[in-house]
Amino acid sequence: MELTQEYYSLLEDIQAVDFVLVELTLYLDTHPGDVNALAQFNQYAAYSKQLKARYESLYGPLLQYGNSLGGESWDWCKAPWPWQV
Amino acid sequence: MTQPHERLQNTPMKAYKVFHAPTDPCPPIGVKFYSTPPNLYVGFQPYNLEQFAPKEALRKGTLWPVFYDFYDNPYKK
Numbered sequence: 001m002e003l004t005q006e007y008y009s010l011l012e013d014i015q016a017v018d019f020v021l022v023e024l025t026l027y028l029d030t031h032p033g034d035v036n037a038l039a040q041f042n043q044y045a046a047y048s049k050q051l052k053a054r055y056e057s058l059y060g061p062l063l064q065y066g067n068s069l070g071g072e073s074w075d076w077c078k079a080p081w082p083w084q085v
Numbered sequence: 086m087t088q089p090h091e092r093l094q095n096t097p098m099k100a101y102k103v104f105h106a107p108t109d110p111c112p113p114i115g116v117k118f119y120s121t122p123p124n125l126y127v128g129f130q131p132y133n134l135e136q137f138a139p140k141e142a143l144r145k146g147t148l149w150p151v152f153y154d155f156y157d158n159p160y161k162k
Contacts, residue, residue, distance in 0.1 A: 003096075013139075016140045016142065017139055020142060023142065023147070023148035034132055036132075
């Protein structure tokens with residue numbers, strides 16, 4: 001699997017969106033009534049799901065134990081590993 | 086000690102003079118710095134604060150510019 005520029009930009013998008021979700025989760029814990037933040041959270045959650053579906057269709061599973069689809073072949077242990085990327 | 090006017094100011098870094106006694110065999114340390122991040126001065130986070138773009142937030146470590154706290158080593162100045 002060749003690590004193209006598109007691969008890295010898609011991965012960065014996923015990281016950025018997930019970071020925003022972490023921040024919003026912590027914010028919503030102390031501001032449960034903030035409907036704007038909740039709307040933003042739901043919007044980013046849907047977008048994150050969409051990005052990850054796209055990533056997994058192109059580059060393989062992100063999570064294990066059924067949290068990601070198995071794909072055509074059981075090759076999650078194939079390189080590159082996260083620290084090699 | 087920290088100067089009174091500095092204590093309440095929303096500065097990310099503050100300093101204090103380390104006491105050095107005449108009988109102290111070691112060389113004087115002089116000034117030491119300590120970090121005072123913005124969250125100390127904000128209290129309960131207000132609603133609808135301005136936000137960074139997602140990628141910028143990932144780089145800067147926070148979603149809100151108000152809480153951004155860049156560290157540059159005061160000892161290296």
